[in-house]
Amino acid sequence: MRILLPTAALLALAASPVYPQASANLAAGKTQPSPLAPSEIVAQAPKADWTAIAASDLLVMDLAPDAKGKPRRVVIQLMPPPFSQGWIGNIRKLTVARFWDGTAVNRVQDNYVVQWGDPDAEDKVKAKKLPEGLAVMPESEYETSLEDPYKAKPKPVFAGERGRGFDAYSRTNYLYRGWPVAMDYIQYVPIKDATTGRPIPAPTTRAAWPVHCYGMVGVGRDLSPNTGNGAELYVVIGHAPRHLDRNIALVGRVIEGIEHLSSLPRGHGALGFYDLAQGDERTGIRSIRLGTEVKDLPAYEYLSTESQSFAQYADARANRRDAFFIRPAGGADICNIPVPVRRVK
Amino acid sequence: MRILLPTAALLALAASPVYPQASANLAAGKTQPSPLAPSEIVAQAPKADWTAIAASDLLVMDLAPDAKGKPRRVVIQLMPPPFSQGWIGNIRKLTVARFWDGTAVNRVQDNYVVQWGDPDAEDKVKAKKLPEGLAVMPESEYETSLEDPYKAKPKPVFAGERGRGFDAYSRTNYLYRGWPVAMDYIQYVPIKDATTGRPIPAPTTRAAWPVHCYGMVGVGRDLSPNTGNGAELYVVIGHAPRHLDRNIALVGRVIEGIEHLSSLPRGHGALGFYDLAQGDERTGIRSIRLGTEVKDLPAYEYLSTESQSFAQYADARANRRDAFFIRPAGGADICNIPVPVRRVK
Numbered sequence: 001m002r003i004l005l006p007t008a009a010l011l012a013l014a015a016s017p018v019y020p021q022a023s024a025n026l027a028a029g030k031t032q033p034s035p036l037a038p039s040e041i042v043a044q045a046p047k048a049d050w051t052a053i054a055a056s057d058l059l060v061m062d063l064a065p066d067a068k069g070k071p072r073r074v075v076i077q078l079m080p081p082p083f084s085q086g087w088i089g090n091i092r093k094l095t096v097a098r099f100w101d102g103t104a105v106n107r108v109q110d111n112y113v114v115q116w117g118d119p120d121a122e123d124k125v126k127a128k129k130l131p132e133g134l135a136v137m138p139e140s141e142y143e144t145s146l147e148d149p150y151k152a153k154p155k156p157v158f159a160g161e162r163g164r165g166f167d168a169y170s171r172t173n174y175l176y177r178g179w180p181v182a183m184d185y186i187q188y189v190p191i192k193d194a195t196t197g198r199p200i201p202a203p204t205t206r207a208a209w210p211v212h213c214y215g216m217v218g219v220g221r222d223l224s225p226n227t228g229n230g231a232e233l234y235v236v237i238g239h240a241p242r243h244l245d246r247n248i249a250l251v252g253r254v255i256e257g258i259e260h261l262s263s264l265p266r267g268h269g270a271l272g273f274y275d276l277a278q279g280d281e282r283t284g285i286r287s288i289r290l291g292t293e294v295k296d297l298p299a300y301e302y303l304s305t306e307s308q309s310f311a312q313y314a315d316a317r318a319n320r321r322d323a324f325f326i327r328p329a330g331g332a333d334i335c336n337i338p339v340p341v342r343r344v345k
Numbered sequence: 346m347r348i349l350l351p352t353a354a355l356l357a358l359a360a361s362p363v364y365p366q367a368s369a370n371l372a373a374g375k376t377q378p379s380p381l382a383p384s385e386i387v388a389q390a391p392k393a394d395w396t397a398i399a400a401s402d403l404l405v406m407d408l409a410p411d412a413k414g415k416p417r418r419v420v421i422q423l424m425p426p427p428f429s430q431g432w433i434g435n436i437r438k439l440t441v442a443r444f445w446d447g448t449a450v451n452r453v454q455d456n457y458v459v460q461w462g463d464p465d466a467e468d469k470v471k472a473k474k475l476p477e478g479l480a481v482m483p484e485s486e487y488e489t490s491l492e493d494p495y496k497a498k499p500k501p502v503f504a505g506e507r508g509r510g511f512d513a514y515s516r517t518n519y520l521y522r523g524w525p526v527a528m529d530y531i532q533y534v535p536i537k538d539a540t541t542g543r544p545i546p547a548p549t550t551r552a553a554w555p556v557h558c559y560g561m562v563g564v565g566r567d568l569s570p571n572t573g574n575g576a577e578l579y580v581v582i583g584h585a586p587r588h589l590d591r592n593i594a595l596v597g598r599v600i601e602g603i604e605h606l607s608s609l610p611r612g613h614g615a616l617g618f619y620d621l622a623q624g625d626e627r628t629g630i631r632s633i634r635l636g637t638e639v640k641d642l643p644a645y646e647y648l649s650t651e652s653q654s655f656a657q658y659a660d661a662r663a664n665r666r667d668a669f670f671i672r673p674a675g676g677a678d679i680c681n682i683p684v685p686v687r688r689v690k
Contacts, residue, residue, distance in 0.1 A: 110603060110604045110608075111603075139671060160513050162513060167505070167513065168508070168663070168676030169674050169676055169677075239559045239680050242677075242681065243662070243670070243673075246671075247669070247672055259455045262455055262608075263455075263607075265608055266604040318513070324569075324592070325588070326592055327591045329587060329590065330514070331512075331514055332514075332588065333513045333678065336513075
């Protein structure tokens with residue numbers, strides 16, 4: 001007996017690149033080919049639908065090799081303006097100052113986050129010196145302002161309640177220039193200028209913020225009003241902890257090598273911090289560099305969220321009609337439509 | 346400088362059990378204590394709000410020890426009726442037949458699933474013999490029928506759009522007797538009996554199904570109409586893959602030791618299957634036993650989803666007002682309200 005799993009139909013499809021769904025459908029006893037799986041839509045997307053990621057927007061983190069001596073590299077893409085640019089400026093400074101070289105992963109909490117930085121940050125004697133001129137960011141910067149997506153052309157891909165974009169956390173969720181973004185609903189009450197009596201037009205921009213999906217990278221902080229300086233970073237390794245949205249700054253996402261972080265042993269201390277007294281061992285960070293500093297780094301690109309291919313991909317994520325599935329969900333939440341990223345071929 | 350992370354405020358709170366929030370608020374310069382964190386509500390819930398889990402509903406999986414020789418035990422709670430009982434009956438038979446002893450974890454796909462079973466299942470010569478009498482389940486059993494939650498007393502905790510229960514995947518999501526459950530919306534069109542002319546009452550039950558949250562355990566299957574026999578199981582280790590709901594049977598959840606699965610090395614083969622040719626190594630399963638067969642197994646209990654404590658906990662998950670948070674989300678999705686489970690003290 002052959003027992004497969006969720007996306008296992010894809011396995012049978014891998015051989016034939018053009019209409020790969022045909023063989024699986026025949027295996028399933030169907031006479032018509034079924035629609036493409038999301039991964040097939042991505043594989044067939046034309047080159048023009050992909051957007052290059054600048055090497056200057058990449059962070060390359062090299063962990064200490066694993067127990068077998070294999071290298072462990074994690075590549076992070078920093079968010080573009082207008083998101084979190086103050087913290088991202090700090091992160092660039094910390095990278096140039098080699099702040100993280102010799103620091104460590106200090107916390108791994110299951111279904112939550114992996115966190116890294118100076119393990120001696122709280123020790124006034126041992127703490128590493130921070131570079132000069134780090135910005136102190138206000139909490140207001142957890143949000144930014146973006147064009148009303150309902151007025152944008154082309155209309156972005158909305159994710160959430162049956163594709164209409166709202167969910168438990170916000171009134172709009174959509175994919176914006178390669179990133180998951182949420183926005184609160186604003187009720188447009190028609191108002192008039194008190195002097196002229198003319199109607200005042202509805203605002204064309206609204207408050208928006210990035211979303212804590214799997215793989216997103218954020219900035220650890222102390223209690224409010226502290227917002228973190230960027231020296232302590234974390235990545236989400238579990239179900240999207242969206243209660244953190246607008247409570248903490250997001251600065252990027254892991255685009256390659258997240259398995260080197262998500263598969264680390266969980267910490268035995270409170271909140272998953274490594275507790276050396278309980279036998280936990282920290283994983284060392286050899287270096288963090290900007291992509292422009294790393295020789296032979298591959299070029300990366302993401303599937304443009306404004307492309308026709310992405311719209312098809314998102315629809316297929318929300319309505320799986322490929323051979324394995326018997327009942328399309330009819331919708332998908334924003335973190336279940338991850339933006340495809342690949343090495344440039 | 347002290348740099349904390351998402352729930353780090355809790356760390357400072359751990360010392361003082363009764364009104365632990367006070368110290369953190371003083372640290373934050375506030376004069377009033379802030380509301381309790383979800384974990385504090387759970388810690389303070391009265392004993393009467395907890396429901397015992399029968400040992401006969403537990404599966405105890407002992408993996409081979411880790412590289413340091415430490416034992417790795419995973420405890421799974423099976424779902425109660427009316428969910429997936431045919432598959433669960435098979436799993437009990439497979440356990441009693443010692444089917445999994447000597448099998449292995451064969452697949453670890455990042456942000457998706459860990460899967461285990463007979464690695465030679467596809468080899469007609471090497472495949473382990475299945476016990477007699479395994480049920481062949483119909484696809485209709487992916488759903489069941491439950492009382493309309495809007496008519497239930499007490500009303501269950503709804504999770505989804507601003508606490509009103511709907512999201513991208515279904516029109517109702519709620520916590521039902523300890524489990525995350527979804528239901529489709531039914532529009533009650535008033536109709537009359539053709540003969541008597543009397544109004545026909547709206548149905549009091551509706552189609553419902555369990556939800557693929559982090560930690561849920563499901564049954565691997567081949568292409569439809571195959572539904573899997575239970576010999577190949579998987580657990581969710583990433584963002585809730587809810588497109589699998591109603592496409593595959595869920596049978597339980599991991600209540601202890603999930604870190605022994607979620608931190609395993611990811612497989613290098615297609616779909617995260619371990620590829621021995623690429624140096625992957627499977628993790629052996631020493632045994633899987635029913636809880637009733639295991640000596641000295643702790644007793645477990647879950648926070649009753651129908652209790653007042655659970656309602657408070659769910660509200661706090663949706664509206665974090667404890668010291669670390671500056672902006673409550675106003676809602677939570679069903680997989681972001683995990684049901685608390687603990688060892689009986």
